[in-house]
Amino acid sequence: MADRAHDDSPSNGGRAVLDELAGLEETIRRHREGLAAGSWHPTSGELVEALQHLADRVAATRRSVEALQQAQRDERRRLGHDMRAALNTIAGWAHILRLERNPSERVARAADVLDRNVRALAGVIESTDR
Amino acid sequence: MQPLVLVVDDEEDGRTALQTILTEWGYDVEVAADGQEALKKVSNSRPALVITDLVMPDVDGMSLLGALQRELPRVPVIILTGFATVDSAVTAMREGAYDYLTKPVEIERLRVLLEKALDKAKVLQELTILRRRVKDVWGLGRLIGHSKPMQEVQRLIELAAGTAAPVLVNGETGTGKELVARTLHELSPRSKGPFLAVNCAAMPETLLESEIFGHERGAFTDARERREGCFELAHGGTLFLDEVAEMRPSTQVKFLRVLQEGTLRRLGGKGEIKVDVRVVAATNQDPTAALRAGTLREDLYYRLNVFSIAMPPLRQRLDDIPLIVAGFIEEFNAKYDKHVKAAGDATLEILMSHSWPGNVRELRNVVERALIMCEADILTLASLPSDSKAPTLPRYEDRDTMTVPLGVPLREVEKEFVLRTLAAENNNKTRAAERLQIAAKTLHNMLHRWNLMGSKAGLSNGGARAPERS
Numbered sequence: 001m002a003d004r005a006h007d008d009s010p011s012n013g014g015r016a017v018l019d020e021l022a023g024l025e026e027t028i029r030r031h032r033e034g035l036a037a038g039s040w041h042p043t044s045g046e047l048v049e050a051l052q053h054l055a056d057r058v059a060a061t062r063r064s065v066e067a068l069q070q071a072q073r074d075e076r077r078r079l080g081h082d083m084r085a086a087l088n089t090i091a092g093w094a095h096i097l098r099l100e101r102n103p104s105e106r107v108a109r110a111a112d113v114l115d116r117n118v119r120a121l122a123g124v125i126e127s128t129d130r
Numbered sequence: 131m132q133p134l135v136l137v138v139d140d141e142e143d144g145r146t147a148l149q150t151i152l153t154e155w156g157y158d159v160e161v162a163a164d165g166q167e168a169l170k171k172v173s174n175s176r177p178a179l180v181i182t183d184l185v186m187p188d189v190d191g192m193s194l195l196g197a198l199q200r201e202l203p204r205v206p207v208i209i210l211t212g213f214a215t216v217d218s219a220v221t222a223m224r225e226g227a228y229d230y231l232t233k234p235v236e237i238e239r240l241r242v243l244l245e246k247a248l249d250k251a252k253v254l255q256e257l258t259i260l261r262r263r264v265k266d267v268w269g270l271g272r273l274i275g276h277s278k279p280m281q282e283v284q285r286l287i288e289l290a291a292g293t294a295a296p297v298l299v300n301g302e303t304g305t306g307k308e309l310v311a312r313t314l315h316e317l318s319p320r321s322k323g324p325f326l327a328v329n330c331a332a333m334p335e336t337l338l339e340s341e342i343f344g345h346e347r348g349a350f351t352d353a354r355e356r357r358e359g360c361f362e363l364a365h366g367g368t369l370f371l372d373e374v375a376e377m378r379p380s381t382q383v384k385f386l387r388v389l390q391e392g393t394l395r396r397l398g399g400k401g402e403i404k405v406d407v408r409v410v411a412a413t414n415q416d417p418t419a420a421l422r423a424g425t426l427r428e429d430l431y432y433r434l435n436v437f438s439i440a441m442p443p444l445r446q447r448l449d450d451i452p453l454i455v456a457g458f459i460e461e462f463n464a465k466y467d468k469h470v471k472a473a474g475d476a477t478l479e480i481l482m483s484h485s486w487p488g489n490v491r492e493l494r495n496v497v498e499r500a501l502i503m504c505e506a507d508i509l510t511l512a513s514l515p516s517d518s519k520a521p522t523l524p525r526y527e528d529r530d531t532m533t534v535p536l537g538v539p540l541r542e543v544e545k546e547f548v549l550r551t552l553a554a555e556n557n558n559k560t561r562a563a564e565r566l567q568i569a570a571k572t573l574h575n576m577l578h579r580w581n582l583m584g585s586k587a588g589l590s591n592g593g594a595r596a597p598e599r600s
Contacts, residue, residue, distance in 0.1 A: 081185065081212035085141055088210070088233035092147025095237045099154050122234050126214065 013068040020061045027054065080125050087125075091118045133178035133248055134158040138168040138194065139210070140186045148181065155241065165189025169197055177205060179228075179247055181240075184211035184218060192225060199226045203319045204254050206247040210235055273309055274457050275450035279442035283310070290437040291317035296389060298374075298434040299412040301441025304491030310439055311370035311410035320408055323367030326360050331373035339381055340397055342371075343388075349398025361394055364407045374411040374434070375420040382427045389433050409434070444486040444493060451482045454490060458497040459509065470501055473509040480514065485542060548576055 031050060034040030042050065094114035097107055135157045139145040145161050152159045160175060162168035164186045172180075180198060184191035195207050206228035211218060219230045228247045231240060273284065290297050291314050299307045308327055315325045330338055336350070344359030360369055371377075377385065388394045389409060393402040411434050413420060420426035444451075455473050463470055473481070477500075486492050500513040532550055548566065555561040559577075563570040 077213065077215075080214065084212035084214070084233040085144060085183075088212070088235055089141060089144040089147055091234040091237070092144060092151060096147060096150050096154075099151070118234050 013064070013071055017061065017064045017068055020057070020064060024054070024057055024061065027057075076128060080128065083125055084122070087118050087122055090114055094118065132156055132158045134160060134175060135244070136160050136162065136168060136171060136175075136177040136180045138162045138165065138180065138182035138186070138191070140164055140183065144183075151237065152244075155244075157244075165191065165194035165197075168194055169201075172198065172202060172205075176202065178251060179244065180205060180207045181244075182207060182209060184209055184213065184222070192222065195222065195225050195227055200319065204251060206251050208240075208243060208247065273306060273313055274454045275447055276453065277442075277447035277450045279447050280450060283439055283441060286437065286439045287313055287317065290314060290439070292319070293437075294318075294320075294408050295436040296409045296411065296434045297437040297439060298417065298431075299410060299439045299441060300417055301412075301414065302443050302489055303414050304489030305441035305443060306490050307412040307414075307441055308370060308372060310441060311368065311412065314410055315368035315370075315408075318368065318408065320367050324364050325368050325370070326364040327370040327372065328360050329372045331376040335378045335381065338377065339384070342381070343384060343394050343396055344399075345397035346399045349396070353398065356396070359394070359396065361388055361405045361407050362403060365405050366407075368408045368410060371409065371411045373413060374430075375413045375415050375417075375426040379424075379427055382430045386427065386430045386433055389430075444489045448482045451493070452478050454493060455481065455497055455509075458494055459501060462498050462501045466502060468501055468504070469507060470504055470509055471507045473497075477509050477514060545576075545580060548573070 031040065091114070094111045097103065097111040097114075100107060103111070135152050137145055137148050137152065137159060138161070139148070140163055142163070145163070149159045149161050160171055160177065162171050165182070166189045168180070168182065169189065171177075180194075182191045182194055186194075189197075191209055191211070195209070198205060198207055203226075207226070209219075209222045209227045209230045210233055211230070212233045214232050222230050228250075229243055231243070273280065273287070287310060297311075297314060299310045301307050311327070312325060315321060328338075328341060333341065340349075340353070340357065340359065342359050342361060344357050344362055345353045347353060347356045371385075374382075374385075384394075388405065388407075392406065393404050395402055413426070415425070417426060417431055417435070417438075421428055421431055452473070455478065459470050459472065462468065481493070481496070488495075496514065497509070500509055504510070504513040532547060548562075551566050552559070552562040555565060559573055560570055563573040566573065
């Protein structure tokens with residue numbers, strides 16, 4: 001299985017997006033309070049510039065969210081792949097347990113349980129694949 | 131002996147589990163941890179089937195599949211993967227995988243799949259053997275003949291068929307150059323792909339370029355729509371270009387570029403289009419003479435001449451005529467709902483004494499006309515067209531005697547006489563020249579003129595034929 005790249009993992013990406021949103025909220029709050037308190041008297045040109053700046057930051061945040069979503073999809077795909085590979089190995093060895101000529105009741109039951117749970121987990125992975 | 135199955139997976143536990151199960155099912159099993167190791171193993175042992183994971187370090191499952199398709203095209207490959215997406219399945223199937231299973235694999239499904247794949251592979255193998263047997267009887271595919279020149283042609287075709295190298299076929303009109311191209315295609319790993327034939331002499335140059343390379347909309351006055359050329363249509367298959375020396379030099383340059391780079395540009399197009407096409411080119415001219423005359427570019431000639439196959443004229447393989455005629459009778463019986471069983475001995479004798487300037491195509495026409503006229507179950511002299519009854523070739527009584535009927539062109543008498551002398555001297559040119567009382571240089575020039583220099587097949591044919599007639 002491949003090593004995970006930690007720097008751009010979805011969890012780190014998620015924190016970065018939250019930081020970006022918090023920065024945006026802070027800027028909007030400062031503008032609102034400045035306007036309400038009468039301490040900020042922007043000309044119409046300054047107001048347009050401030051709004052454009054905010055719009056650019058919103059667009060950048062949207063791109064970050066989209067990249068994050070893609071990273072999450074890739075991560076889910078990779079996890080799905082690794083889990084399917086592991087389940088395949090478990091299912092294979094469970095089948096081998098059944099190949100014994102006279103398996104004890106305990107071994108037969110173990111094979112059944114492994115099989116059933118492999119199928120259950122495969123179903124879960126399949127539902128997240130969609 | 132049990133079928134050998136090669137299991138390729140980088141996950142050791144999964145690989146061992148599959149190995150244990152397959153062994154229990156009665157298969158011989160070999161394992162490899164990645165594609166690289168798998169390729170090494172298949173070069174030593176020939177597996178009946180390969181089961182491979184898709185994601186592996188270095189050579190992954192898809193690259194392994196591609197390599198196996200080239201090396202062992204009849205070996206079925208089953209892909210196992212942890213990815214459940216349709217795109218990778220579609221790619222694998224398009225690349226030639228037998229089937230595709232998602233992990234965790236249902237063991238019983240794998241068992242059924244394995245049995246079906248091996249059954250299919252066995253049927254394909256039997257078919258190949260059957261085809262080979264048919265080939266032994268009739269020649270190579272539809273290229274009928276057992277004579278030495280044809281054996282040489284068949285040997286070259288078998289050598290070339292497995293490669294993707296360009297092939298240059300030369301031979302007189304009617305010798306079956308297109309049949310060579312079709313046979314090469316049918317015996318090649320591309321046989322499932324398309325086969326396209328273009329006669330370069332049959333259309334004006336501008337039309338030819340558009341036919342071969344395609345054009346974009348508006349590329350020229352009549353180009354109302356984009357059109358794919360033969361190279362694009364033949365992608366994954368074989369393109370036969372007949373009369374290639376008739377191409378204008380500027381078209382030859384473009385053609386050479388496709389051969390070298392595997393890309394082309396449609397007329398009026400800007401983008402490069404990648405194509406994977408095996409080219410078989412043909413000319414009825416002597417290629418070296420075409421080079422000297424400047425009708426065939428030297429660089430294109432050397433590019434095409436990786437494999438060169440010279441189709442012998444029918445007069446150099448008269449012993450093949452009975453087999454060829456039998457094949458035509460079978461073909462035309464079906465076409466005209468006739469029940470002719472064979473050609474009579476006298477008829478075959480006459481046919482074998484003709485010089486056949488139009489080669490097999492001319493013979494085909496004669497047999498077709500005769501069969502239409504024939505009302506008995508044996509093709510007789512009476513049904514032959516009158517012009518094919520006149521003997522035009524010298525006839526031989528034994529190894530040291532040659533009898534020539536009146537009316538045979540002198541140049542043919544000279545050629546046959548020289549070839550017979552050469553054959554009698556086991557192709558030793560010095561001794562043959564001495565016996566003919568001519569200079570060795572003169573004999574050399576004659577053979578060169580008849581395009582027989584270096585062609586052992588052509589020379590030995592004269593020798594091989596004589597004793598059979600004695």
